[in-house]
Amino acid sequence: MPGYEFWGAEERKEVNDVLETGILMRYGFDGPRKGLWKAKELEEAICKNFGCKYAQLLSSGTAALTTALSALGIGYGDEVIMPSFTFVASFEAVISVGAVPVMVDIDDTLTLNPEAVRKAITNKTKCIMPVHMCGSMADMDALITICKEHAFILLEDACQSFGASYKGKMLGTMGDAGTFSFDFVKTITCAEGGVVMTNREDVFIKSEGYTDHGHDHKGADRGADLHPFIGYNFRISELHAAVGLAQIKKLDTFLTIQKRNHRQLKTILSQVPEISFRRIPDPAGDSCTFLSWFLPSEEMTKAVVNELRAQGLLTGNFYWYDNNWHYIRKWDHLKNAVTLNALHPELKAKIIHHATKDFAASDAVMSRCVSTAISLLWSEEQIKEKGEKILAVIKKILSNGKVTA
Numbered sequence: 001m002p003g004y005e006f007w008g009a010e011e012r013k014e015v016n017d018v019l020e021t022g023i024l025m026r027y028g029f030d031g032p033r034k035g036l037w038k039a040k041e042l043e044e045a046i047c048k049n050f051g052c053k054y055a056q057l058l059s060s061g062t063a064a065l066t067t068a069l070s071a072l073g074i075g076y077g078d079e080v081i082m083p084s085f086t087f088v089a090s091f092e093a094v095i096s097v098g099a100v101p102v103m104v105d106i107d108d109t110l111t112l113n114p115e116a117v118r119k120a121i122t123n124k125t126k127c128i129m130p131v132h133m134c135g136s137m138a139d140m141d142a143l144i145t146i147c148k149e150h151a152f153i154l155l156e157d158a159c160q161s162f163g164a165s166y167k168g169k170m171l172g173t174m175g176d177a178g179t180f181s182f183d184f185v186k187t188i189t190c191a192e193g194g195v196v197m198t199n200r201e202d203v204f205i206k207s208e209g210y211t212d213h214g215h216d217h218k219g220a221d222r223g224a225d226l227h228p229f230i231g232y233n234f235r236i237s238e239l240h241a242a243v244g245l246a247q248i249k250k251l252d253t254f255l256t257i258q259k260r261n262h263r264q265l266k267t268i269l270s271q272v273p274e275i276s277f278r279r280i281p282d283p284a285g286d287s288c289t290f291l292s293w294f295l296p297s298e299e300m301t302k303a304v305v306n307e308l309r310a311q312g313l314l315t316g317n318f319y320w321y322d323n324n325w326h327y328i329r330k331w332d333h334l335k336n337a338v339t340l341n342a343l344h345p346e347l348k349a350k351i352i353h354h355a356t357k358d359f360a361a362s363d364a365v366m367s368r369c370v371s372t373a374i375s376l377l378w379s380e381e382q383i384k385e386k387g388e389k390i391l392a393v394i395k396k397i398l399s400n401g402k403v404t405a
């Protein structure tokens, strides 16, 4: 999902604008910055592109989640229901605000299973956090219904799905708040960066202050700002915002290429009836950063992954089941609640409890899933070659009577 593949003169120009003024900070220095406000400009572009009222840029997607949770008032004792397949940042942010990450099973959408969400509800549940993994979406109608029934907060972790939508609404704009990451391997990049989007003025005002030590940003003199609450420094720099500003102007091009390449690869893999594909609740809204496919059994999938590796073809194909960053199976630090500072014993016990539950239903999906990252740089011929090589590996394993389906 890499905007970095399309890096060029546009990014250099935006960065040079900032370097020429020498004002690398997003706040203050009103005179010397000569009217350049790259972070503000990018926030406006995000609101315009995504149809949300407010956007607060910050230093990372992780900071965006932490900020959103804080601005939504989630903290001590609250339970946040989230999926077993995500990136470690999702639970890091929940723990950082003192809340409990309640992991639940995913289904063949690779996102929250709404039935599993219902089963995990307790009188401590405060928030549901769908994570729109690998460029595509959770079953938002079902999750929104649950949130409405129980008056839960809905926070979308859309860090991996910039530009994807669900039934005409952009991911990240459907709940109380949504987040994107602009790290180096995201659909558009700032090198490092993130954003909190919201339609709620109160959440925006709190997010804005929280990312800048609680400043109220009411005047031109930072030293005279009041601090209505305690915040942190999660600011983005003007240099990073400048990169993102060039990138967001290319978003439509990125999405068009991704969708075209995704379609071609999917057509090739569809030739084998044993291959099935991730269920996408609204296929028109898929940003197509990945093509995620399933084989009939764990044994077969592992054999295919091993053969892809042996033939030097595994790069760009992700077997998340064995990945240390993305799936609960390998999160031993979470399962043991290993932190550098002491946690409240009650929080620690709850973290361990929820991370060590039975995730057989998620295992049944993830152990059979491979996600192929879609490159913007592939030519038609390269996709054909790549697809046919993957097919040949799959056919070889399928024809081996020893591997069970």
Ligand SMILES: Cc1ncc(COP(=O)(O)O)c(C=O)c1O
Residues within 6 Å of the ligand: 059, 060, 061, 062, 063, 086, 087, 089, 090, 131, 157, 159, 160, 181, 182, 183, 193, 194
């Ligand atoms: C689902 C998800 N959430 C949050 C993040 C955190 O974003 P960042 O790397 O910008 O901190 C990521 C990054 O990969 C992610 O994939």
